[in-house]
Amino acid sequence: MPDRIDITIIGAGIIGLAVAAEVSGNRRQVFVLEQNERFGMETSSRSSEVLHSGIYYPPDSLKAITCVRGNALIYERCRKYGIGYTQPGKLIVATNKNEIGRLEWLFQRGINNGVKKLKLLSAREVKNIEPNVEAAAAIYSPSTGIVDSYALMGYFLTHAREKGADFVYRSEVTAIDKTASGYLVTVADDSGYSSFKTAVVINCAGLESDCVAAMSGVHIDEYGYKIHYRKGEYFSVAREKCRLIGRLIYPLPETDDTGLGVHTNLNLEGKMRLGPNSIYVNEIDYTVDETHREAFAQSVKKFLPFIEADDLDPDTAGIRPTLQKAGGGFRDFIIAEESGKGLPGLINLVGIESPGLTSAPAIAEMVSDMVSEIL
Numbered sequence: 001m002p003d004r005i006d007i008t009i010i011g012a013g014i015i016g017l018a019v020a021a022e023v024s025g026n027r028r029q030v031f032v033l034e035q036n037e038r039f040g041m042e043t044s045s046r047s048s049e050v051l052h053s054g055i056y057y058p059p060d061s062l063k064a065i066t067c068v069r070g071n072a073l074i075y076e077r078c079r080k081y082g083i084g085y086t087q088p089g090k091l092i093v094a095t096n097k098n099e100i101g102r103l104e105w106l107f108q109r110g111i112n113n114g115v116k117k118l119k120l121l122s123a124r125e126v127k128n129i130e131p132n133v134e135a136a137a138a139i140y141s142p143s144t145g146i147v148d149s150y151a152l153m154g155y156f157l158t159h160a161r162e163k164g165a166d167f168v169y170r171s172e173v174t175a176i177d178k179t180a181s182g183y184l185v186t187v188a189d190d191s192g193y194s195s196f197k198t199a200v201v202i203n204c205a206g207l208e209s210d211c212v213a214a215m216s217g218v219h220i221d222e223y224g225y226k227i228h229y230r231k232g233e234y235f236s237v238a239r240e241k242c243r244l245i246g247r248l249i250y251p252l253p254e255t256d257d258t259g260l261g262v263h264t265n266l267n268l269e270g271k272m273r274l275g276p277n278s279i280y281v282n283e284i285d286y287t288v289d290e291t292h293r294e295a296f297a298q299s300v301k302k303f304l305p306f307i308e309a310d311d312l313d314p315d316t317a318g319i320r321p322t323l324q325k326a327g328g329g330f331r332d333f334i335i336a337e338e339s340g341k342g343l344p345g346l347i348n349l350v351g352i353e354s355p356g357l358t359s360a361p362a363i364a365e366m367v368s369d370m371v372s373e374i375l
């Protein structure tokens with residue numbers, strides 16, 4: 001490892017990879033340090049792979065701004081570089097007349113966020129396009145799609161490498177100390193501990209991003225950087241039922257901002273899953289609790305009456321790195337250059353939960369602007 005590096009990125013999930021692709025080049029020496037043996041082995045390979053359109057988030061929030069921009073950027077790159085995707089669109093359904101007011105409110109929020117081509121559909125219009133779905137009304141979002149997230153990560157990795165970035169796996173960052181002109185980063189790998197100097201540190205450590213921020217000297221409780229783990233489980237749906245819908249079908253989101261409600265997921269092969277649910281947990285544990293099968297079936301029955309508990313099998317689970325405490329209100333992404341905390345050249349990305357996959361290239365652009373101010 002060279003004695004001094006310009007930019008050190010911690011974490012090779014979708015965010016670290018997208019950031020590396022954006023900030024590399026210009027003769028900068030960029031290192032990406034990842035504790036696992038490959039890229040994308042944590043949250044980024046456990047998502048629904050949905051390219052969200054940006055309807056849900058409060059206007060002017062980082063989630064709304066980066067989601068709307070990221071959605072357009074990812075489609076553009078998928079077309080240009082042959083990354084697998086489909087764009088089936090999505091329906092968010094009101095399951096009875098009492099929910100229509102909230103549906104209309106959400107529709108207006110989407111319009112205010114700049115989501116294009118949204119439409120409000122009547123019950124009859126829903127039946128015309130999705131005969132197996134029950135709804136009193138729905139929002140149709142044609143820009144919602146599905147991406148091959150592994151291929152997207154592979155694209156960012158290749159692009160970053162072509163621009164000169166180096167990826168170092170099985171290397172866990174264990175300490176970050178401020179120096180007069182940057183940071184001294186300590187890494188644990190197979191051969192023990194070693195340290196190097198870097199001008200810029202970019203924290204893309206996902207579920208551990210609060211620990212990495214704390215390592216670098218940020219008081220995470222004081223600044224509200226503490227991550228809470230919120231688990232999401234999936235159940236796969238029996239093959240013969242998978243073709244009964246052609247679009248992603250979602251209920252109205254939870255009123256307390258803790259999730260989008262158990263919904264359908266379609267992958268690029270047309271396999272249908274239900275999920276993710278939303279459960280605060282203390283440990284990282286990716287097992288799926290089989291006893292949740294009945295609750296999954298019941299939660300979608302109102303709009304997908306053809307689903308029976310017997311159709312469902314436990315599938316995967318993921319853990320959201322969320323800033324919102326159980327019972328707390330909406331929290332936005334933290335994307336911060338920390339000069340204001342006496343830590344110039346440190347960029348923290350904390351709480352990058354959904355729509356983090358969609359937002360990744362737009363977050364990377366924001367980070368690149370911050371880096372340009374420093375280097």
Ligand SMILES: Cc1cc2nc3c(=O)[nH]c(=O)nc-3n(C[C@H](O)[C@H](O)[C@H](O)COP(=O)(O)OP(=O)(O)OC[C@H]3O[C@@H](n4cnc5c(N)ncnc54)[C@H](O)[C@@H]3O)c2cc1C
Nearest residue numbers: 011013014015035043044048050173206318355356357358
């Ligand atoms: C169930 C679920 C469903 C989701 N569905 C969607 C969706 O459909 N659409 C969407 O847009 N978003 C979705 N998301 C959100 C999206 O998956 C995340 O926002 C995104 O993957 C976060 O990427 P990341 O790179 O920040 O984190 P990660 O992928 O977790 O990457 C962080 C990396 O940092 C590494 N690391 C941590 N600490 C250290 C250290 N000290 N030293 C070295 N390396 C370190 C880790 O090993 C890891 O590889 C979903 C999330 C979940 C949990």
